[in-house]
Amino acid sequence: xxxxxxxxxxxxxxxxxxxxxxxxxxxxxxxxxxxxxxxxxxxxxxxxxxxxxxxxxxxxxxxxxxxxxxxxxxxxxxxxxxxxxxxxxxxxxxxxxxxxxxxxxxxxxxxxxxxxxxxxxxxxxxxxxxxxxxxxxxxxxxxxxxxxxxxxxxxxxxxxxxxxxxxxxxxxxxxxxxxxxxxxxxxxxxxxxxxxxxxxxxxxxxxxxxxxxxxxxxxxxxxxxxxxxxxxxxxxxxxxxxxxxxxxxxxxxxxxxxxxxxxxxxxxxxxxxxxxxxxxxxxxxxxxxxxxx
Amino acid sequence: xxxxxxxxxxxxxxxxxxxxxxxxxxxxxxxxxxxxxxxxxxxxxxxxxxxxxxxxxxxxxxxxxxxxxxxxxxxxxxxxxxxxxxxxxxxxxxxxxxxxxxxxxxxxxxxxxxxxxxxxxxxxxxxxxxx
Numbered sequence: 001x002x003x004x005x006x007x008x009x010x011x012x013x014x015x016x017x018x019x020x021x022x023x024x025x026x027x028x029x030x031x032x033x034x035x036x037x038x039x040x041x042x043x044x045x046x047x048x049x050x051x052x053x054x055x056x057x058x059x060x061x062x063x064x065x066x067x068x069x070x071x072x073x074x075x076x077x078x079x080x081x082x083x084x085x086x087x088x089x090x091x092x093x094x095x096x097x098x099x100x101x102x103x104x105x106x107x108x109x110x111x112x113x114x115x116x117x118x119x120x121x122x123x124x125x126x127x128x129x130x131x132x133x134x135x136x137x138x139x140x141x142x143x144x145x146x147x148x149x150x151x152x153x154x155x156x157x158x159x160x161x162x163x164x165x166x167x168x169x170x171x172x173x174x175x176x177x178x179x180x181x182x183x184x185x186x187x188x189x190x191x192x193x194x195x196x197x198x199x200x201x202x203x204x205x206x207x208x209x210x211x212x213x214x215x216x217x218x219x220x221x222x223x224x225x226x227x228x229x230x231x232x233x234x235x236x237x238x239x240x241x242x243x244x245x246x247x248x249x250x251x252x253x254x255x256x257x258x259x260x261x262x263x264x265x266x267x268x269x270x271x272x273x274x275x276x277x278x279x280x281x282x283x284x285x286x287x288x289x290x291x292x293x
Numbered sequence: 294x295x296x297x298x299x300x301x302x303x304x305x306x307x308x309x310x311x312x313x314x315x316x317x318x319x320x321x322x323x324x325x326x327x328x329x330x331x332x333x334x335x336x337x338x339x340x341x342x343x344x345x346x347x348x349x350x351x352x353x354x355x356x357x358x359x360x361x362x363x364x365x366x367x368x369x370x371x372x373x374x375x376x377x378x379x380x381x382x383x384x385x386x387x388x389x390x391x392x393x394x395x396x397x398x399x400x401x402x403x404x405x406x407x408x409x410x411x412x413x414x415x416x417x418x419x420x421x422x423x424x
Binding site for chain 2: 034172173176177181195197199201217218271273
């Protein structure tokens with residue numbers, strides 16, 4: 001029995017007028033997993049998220065959500081996707097109860113009671129106007145609306161930016177609780193690399209509109225090593241396995257893939273941290289990405 | 294009920310942190326045969342952590358024969374466990390190591406020299422014990 005991936009893109013690209021926002025992007029999200037999409041501003045994150053939810057149609061390649069293209073506006077596939085845009089937008093003058101009523105009348109599947117239960121637990125009054133709630137509470141209302149659809153794929157654009165540490169923690173608790181309830185795959189973009197290890201199991205790093213690193217986080221960390229040793233004169237930058245190399249007067253530090261390979265005598269191999277790994281890939285110049293994907 | 298902690302700045306993958314905490318609690322006798330580990334859902338809610346990470350930690354603990362998952366009931370600590378180290382013994386070992394480290398610092402050994410010395414002696418002693 002093979003279930004189709006929650007999301008599969010094949011060589012997908014999106015061009016706005018002359019410029020490509022995203023090129024040759026191929027990835028697969030296994031169902032039930034939580035994937036972080038990481039990259040600098042302008043790397044193509046939002047474009048990829050909008051392609052994944054059918055809000056944009058690709059210029060090249062294909063996007064499939066549970067085996068179907070989301071851009072065809074098929075109700076069957078769209079009813080399985082929830083998208084939470086950046087800054088969790090709400091109608092500011094609506095009360096929370098109005099927002100829920102609106103959600104119920106616009107969706108085939110909408111678990112009104114689930115949303116009410118979640119918000120009551122968090123102490124958010126249904127009578128409050130959305131615009132009067134704190135930033136953290138607004139994000140919880142937006143998340144409750146997105147989850148009330150009972151989506152199988154939840155896509156969030158920078159859900160944690162602009163939230164204070166406590167609100168972040170509460171948001172992540174609700175989100176991870178929803179994953180624990182089952183049948184939910186999550187894809188979200190984030191700048192907060194240091195917080196990813198707690199909530200994600202998969203990672204996609206994009207830069208210059210291309211995927212530069214992807215995979216299961218534990219496997220990626222196991223595959224990479226930081227080697228430290230006496231300064232080397234040759235520059236093995238051409239080698240596929242050397243991701244980054246730095247020299248000081250007397251020693252050389254290299255981030256390499258294929259950590260299991262034997263190391264040279266006099267060299268030390270150290271494990272790499274997730275943020276160190278992501279930053280090293282993001283620092284690579286644009287002409288490198290062809291070799292990786 | 295057993296409580297997990299998570300230190301995201303430690304550099305140790307979160308699933309391994311959970312594994313280590315159970316191993317240590319079993320070793321010290323804080324977890325005993327028949328004790329139930331928190332449900333995945335409970336760990337998720339207290340730590341705001343990915344449920345797949347908790348499931349991975351529990352799978353590894355099952356492979357190590359420390360716990361058994363029972364469908365619909367939870368995950369329980371096994372009967373046949375390695376004998377728990379009495380807390381007093383643990384404290385005394387810790388103290389001995391502490392004293393040794395103070396001597397090593399005083400002798401001018403740095404972190405790497407200490408780690409290398411420990412690894413070498415550990416390796417040698419283990420080889421001699423099993424020979």
